[in-house]
Amino acid sequence: MPRRKKRKEIFALGNEAVVEGALLAGCSFYGGYPITPSSEIMEIMAARLPKIEGGVFLQLEDEIASMGAIIGASLAGRKAMTATSGPGFSLMQENLGYAIMAEAPLVLVNVMRGGPSTGLPTSPAQADVQQARWGTHGDHPIIVLSASNVQECLDMTITAFNMAEKYRTPVILLLDEVTSHTREKIEIPNAGEYEVFSRTVPSMPPEWYKPYEETVRGVPPMPPVGSGYRFHVTGLTHDRNGFPTQRPEEIVELLERIHRKIDQFFYDIQLVEEIRTEDAEVCVIAYGSVARSAELAVQQARDNGVKAGLLKLKTLFPYPRRHQEKILAKARTIIVPEMNMGQISREVKRVNMGRASVRTINRIDGRIVAPSEILKVIMQG
């Protein structure tokens, strides 16, 4: 094997790593509104993007406009993103639904903080998990990713852009304040060491093009606005031409397709890390910074002779059901530590269907879940 070219190493915040990842993935448009603890993403973008040919950085009047602007940019052919935190995430839900309906690829980073309302602006939480899933109204599919350390912030941002482009959908990256404000050494991958996916553009002449056509993958090709393919984009239920429709068969076709295009690629979208799960009788399911605590707790439990394991979720939605099914073959106890009142544990229990005993550890006081807390519950079996 040829020797790998040495990667550039930097000492970076989670939020900085998000920017590095986004730029590697080809992001050329950022629209946002400042909010703690996500603001570094915006500030670094403000310094970097204007120095890249064609790169656009735009500070908008609020989070509603931020989403509007990046959807506009996405329709005009750009890879676009925004970043926010709890209250801003709530404001973005309206146009997030539009992006799902219009099938506009984009990346939305939400650095979670305690809530409800203004809550705990400078403390960590994981309280937006179900908002990420169901925050915008109507039945809809959504891809929600997470990262548990600074390197993953970079890697998962690239993944988020790739999935957004591949499936023509908004992708939400959920970070927590610990991950985004931790500074650690990370490696920047060299060109060619990571995949970059860009949306498929139509190859047929404009007069043949149907913007919302049924395709095998369920993802129609998408030309940039102004490239000669003139069509209609709307948040109303629409037919294959993009024109509003109220015909039952056309409504069903559209909504089923936008669900199917995500559901049928579950093997590509559902990302997890399985740590010593092969024979685990006690298994922790965790994500974000809590997964780091859980990893240490699992190691310590193993040192004490307990067959413990960790299923680290990198994709939260669509929920990695088949990976949980796999651990359920052995595990008699599943432990779900979270910095909320129990949001992903709902999914865990839904898949568990009474098979293992599901125990939750919940912190809502703006403090992290320590390894010792998780270890204590593991040792109780």
Add this chain to the structure above:
Amino acid sequence: MSKFAGNEIIHQYLRHNKKFPHVLCAGCGHGIVLGTLIRSIHSLGIPKDDVVVVAGIGCSGRLAVYVDFNTIHTTHGRALSFATGIKMANPRLNVICLMGDGDALSIGGNHLIHAARRNIGVTALVLNNNIYGMTGGQSSPATPEGATTMTNPYGQLDKSFDTVELARGAGANFVARGTVFHVNRLEKIMVQAIERPGFSLVEAITPCHTQFGRKNKYKSPVDMYNWLKKTAITVERYNELPENKREGRLPIGVFVERDRIGFEEQYYAMQRQLLKPAAKGGK
């Protein structure tokens, strides 16, 4: 040419694959505004591919679907934020925003003042019918004081917005008002608005007989057009009127003409400066 141009021009720009009839009521002025917009674009010779029509929600929002441009029907009040993103992403495009009065002045008021302040190169067309038409005739921020609506059955108490003064105060490059009764004048204004770089706003007064007129003593659509005919006065003549005679008159024409360059031009000029080799090694 546009003065006598009829349906031949309009038909070139309508979507033949879109099933008519349209959603507008008989007597509605929205179609006149759309026709004016089409003739303006035609007379400027802008190719269809280079025009992006971004619309909000409401009767005015529905206009976008009928025309053969790049059309984007957005969320309520947010059209200008989408338009800002498109213009920044591709400054070559002519971006035209169609909004209603509720759309632009109420739910989208913040986006309107900031688009004007930023001076983004977008043409905003505010179709003001003084009412929420599509939702059934509720008060909008442009409903005149004292008018009767579904949500003000005992008379509107609050004052309405003056769209022109609002846009002027917020810093728009070009601000004008026209009515659907004064079509040729409206077309001239629209041509100027589209041509001018930076943010331009045209308020088009377009009557809604169905939801506003019937409840406010305009028995037929014709009464509403007569009202426009009687109350509208050119801004030049309006300014000559003594204060006590201005009450109830509607000044139309061009109110603001500034020459600030558009935000997108400013931004890309800054970028060119930053990318100059000299600037890179400067520090």
